[in-house]
Amino acid sequence: MSDLIANPDPSRLLAAAQAGDESAFRRLVEPYRHALEVHCYRMLGSALDTEDLVQETLVRAWRALGGFEPRAQIQTWLYRIATNACLDELKRRPRRPEPLDPFPDLPVDEASAPTYDPEARYAIREGMELALLRAIQELPGRQRAVLIFRDVLGWTAPEVAEVLDTSVASVTSALQRARVTIDQHLPDQALRPPSPDERELLDRFVAVFEHDDMDGLVSLLREDALLRMPPQPSLLGDLQIARFFRDVVAHGDLSRIRHTATWANGRPAVTINLETPDGRLIPHGISVLDVEAGQIVGIDAFIKPELLTRFG
C-alpha cells in the first residue's frame, strides 16, 4: 500500500479500485477532476451545478468500474459518463423551477435584467465563470459579500456599507483585500487581449456567414461544440449548430445573419443583426465564442437586442 502511495501506477490503482478499494479509485480519477469540471461546466453553462455533476459522474464511474476495460482510456470513459450525466441533468432541468422569481407561480411582468454598472469589474453573465466562482469561494467572511456587491453587482460603497451594516471604510479595505485574492486566483486569460489566432478565427466566423458557407461553418466548429442560449435548451454538435443557424435563425440563408466582430468578457464575440426580406437590419443579440486549439468549442448566445447598444 505504501508503495501505491509513493508510486501511483494507474494500472495498479485501477486493479485495486476494481477490487473495491475506494481510496485507490479516488486517486485514480483525481488527475481528471479539473478536466471533468471544465467539461461539465461547458455542458451545463452553469458553474453552480458543476461540482454536483462532477460528483454524480464519479459516483456513476465507481458503480460502473467493474465493466471498465483496462485497455480503454480512462479519460475518454470518464468524459462519456460525464456527458451522459450532464445530458440527464439538462433533460431534468426544465422541470426544476429556476429560482428566478421570488414566487414562481406569480406572473412577473416587471422582471428586469440585472443592473449593469460600468464600474463593476466582472460583468454578470449566465453561467458565471467557473474560475471567478471558485476564486470568490476562497474569500473569508465579509470580503466575499463586499466583492460580490461592489464588483459583480456594481453597488456603490455607501450602498454596500448599508446592506452589510458596516462602515464605508470597512467596505473599502475589505474590497482591496478581496481583489488581491481574486486576482491571484483568476487565470491570466480571464482578462487577456485577443490573440492573433482568435482574431483570425473571429474573422472567418463572420465570413462564413457572409458567404452562406455551411461547410465552412461546420469546419470552424469542433465536433462536440455546444451552443448555449438560455433559457432555451443547448444544442450539441457542429452539424446541429450549423443547421440551427441556417434553418431556424436565418430561414435558409446564413448571410441573413450579419455578424460584427467584437470582444466581450475577455472572449471573442460577435454582435448579431438579422436582415429582413426587405433588407432592413434588426438588432438580435450577441454570441460569445469559446475557442480551443483554433476551433470553436462553445458559443454563448445572448438574444437581447438591447445588448447591442452597449457593444455597438
Add this chain to the structure above:
Amino acid sequence: MDSCEHHELLQAARCGDEQALGRLLAPHWCGVKVFCGLMLGNADAAERAMTETARTARTEVEVIESPATVRMWIHQIAVRVCDEEIGYQPPNGADNRE
C-alpha cells in the same frame, strides 16, 4: 410602473398581497440570485437560500418603509440568510463600524 403605483403595490404587499410583493421584488430578484449563488457556490444551497429569503420577505414585509428601500431590504435579508448558511457571524454594531 410609476411611483404612485409602487406605493399602491407596497400598501397591498403589507396587507398580505403576495402578488404585489412579488412585483415589488421582481426587479431585484436577479441580483439576489447572483448574490446567493456566488456567496454559497452551489446551486442547491443557492436555491435554498432564495426560498428562505422569499419566505422571510413575506413575514417581514411590514418593515418596508417606502418603495425606494425595497432593494436594500431584500438584499439585507439575503445577506442574513447566506451568513447563516455559511456560518458567518457579523461583528456587532459599534465594533463593526471602524
